Amino acid sequence: MKEAETLEKKRKRAAAVVEALEKKYPDALCSLTYQKPHELMIAARLSAQCTDARVNLVTPVLFEKYRTIDDFAEAELSDIEEIVKPCGLYKTKAKSIIDMCREVRDRFGGELPHTLDELTTLPGIGRKTANLLMGDIYGKPAIVADTHCIRISGRLGFATSKDPARTERELKEIIAPEKSSDFCHRLVLFGRETCKARAPRCNECELREYCPFEKD
Numbered sequence: 001m002k003e004a005e006t007l008e009k010k011r012k013r014a015a016a017v018v019e020a021l022e023k024k025y026p027d028a029l030c031s032l033t034y035q036k037p038h039e040l041m042i043a044a045r046l047s048a049q050c051t052d053a054r055v056n057l058v059t060p061v062l063f064e065k066y067r068t069i070d071d072f073a074e075a076e077l078s079d080i081e082e083i084v085k086p087c088g089l090y091k092t093k094a095k096s097i098i099d100m101c102r103e104v105r106d107r108f109g110g111e112l113p114h115t116l117d118e119l120t121t122l123p124g125i126g127r128k129t130a131n132l133l134m135g136d137i138y139g140k141p142a143i144v145a146d147t148h149c150i151r152i153s154g155r156l157g158f159a160t161s162k163d164p165a166r167t168e169r170e171l172k173e174i175i176a177p178e179k180s181s182d183f184c185h186r187l188v189l190f191g192r193e194t195c196k197a198r199a200p201r202c203n204e205c206e207l208r209e210y211c212p213f214e215k216d
Contacts, residue, residue, distance in 0.1 A: 013210050014174040020206050021186040028182035030136050037112045037137045038069050042097050044129040050087045058086055069110050072101035096124030114138060135181025143168040144184040148191030155213035
């Protein structure tokens with residue numbers, strides 16, 4: 001029976017994976033296009049069950065018409081629905097966009113909250129989006145447990161569950177805090193290019209020597 005990997009060894013392997021991804025993707029940028037903090041919050045809400053590419057086609061029109069938190073808070077629901085319709089689930093998303101902006105305006109003085117606990121009190125904001133905002137807006141340690149992160153972390157043996165909250169906890173144990181947010185951005189790029197869901201390109205993978213996953 002193969003000896004179980006110790007936490008120390010897993011951390012060393014994780015550090016090697018982080019370094020390899022840094023070399024492959026020097027610029028760890030969010031796939032969602034935004035200029036202001038609230039724009040990332042809204043774009044992230046629209047990305048639920050929708051591709052980032054499609055969201056990035058919709059948000060320029062949305063952000064040109066509604067430029068501030070106040071603009072969104074006072075927007076007509078039907079108009080937001082019409083603009084975000086291509087992103088799917090548009091009725092729910094449009095309502096939560098207006099509601100979250102009202103909450104930011106009324107409870108937080110128009111500035112996005114600085115803590116995970118506060119961010120997750122906003123309508124439509126779960127831990128994944130809250131972590132994204134913590135990392136990209138405030139530069140704090142954050143694990144964004146999206147589908148790419150969960151899939152690749154599982155294949156690498158860094159996570160033992162497909163549950164986002166558990167994956168987040170397990171990665172926090174082995175990924176250096178200051179590397180965590182950028183690591184997750186790089187996993188998205190790596191997941192789209194190499195470690196794909198249905199046809200992972202294992203033979204040309206830069207992480208092959210660190211990865212126990214074997215394609216059937």
